[in-house]
Amino acid sequence: MTENTPNGKMILEHLNWRYATKAFDAGKKVSDEDWETLENALLLAPSSFGIQPYKFIVVTDPAIREKLKPAAWGQTQVTDSSHLVVFAYKKTLSDADIDHYVERIVEVRGAPRESLAEYEGAMKNAAKQSVEGGTVETWNSRQAYIALGFLLETAALLKIDATPMEGFDAVQFNEILGLEDYSAVVICAVGYRNAEADYLADAAKVRFPREELIQRI
């Protein structure tokens, strides 16, 4: 542990503070500095092989958010939060996607491409199998949810509210956002709670007892 390591008590206090906010304060915006931290948390999320088969669409344009709201069951978080992140996964994986990633490793780490041949082969094989087996969309969308977890936790640590949401029509979202090779899978509204307007702001957390969820063997 270094002096910069957050302590457990503090982390848990923040995680207990967070909740899936229903009512955001439309007048309160996340600062540029905090937003950059949150974007970095998205970028730092791990993914299978590191392939990053997703993109994060940050929607701040009020007109677009008004269009998205009816496609999200009219949920007010879509328009009232400071930022709305749409997590979109790649609908397929090709050799070109793997090449793109391998080239990035070479660029960042300065490794010769040949030294990555085995890794490249393993990734191309896994990608091919998932495409042929019809599981690629599930695989890729799972990776997007890891990034969602990173965003939720980082926001909580900054005392910024964030609501993960699956209550929306992906087909309509894709159409409004012009997504073709990607598909929206989950969204996250980020901002500051309007505690007075939110019946859940002071509600106790509902979680099963530890023994029910954690098995020790």
Ligand SMILES: Cc1cc2nc3c(=O)[nH]c(=O)nc-3n(C[C@H](O)[C@H](O)[C@H](O)COP(=O)(O)O)c2cc1C
């Ligand atoms: C994948 C996912 C989808 C969710 N979809 C919605 C949603 O569409 N609208 C909403 O208000 N809350 C949504 N929630 C919030 C959950 O209801 C909430 O996280 C859960 O009840 C636990 O409460 P807490 O997050 O406040 O601790 C979603 C949560 C997750 C993880």
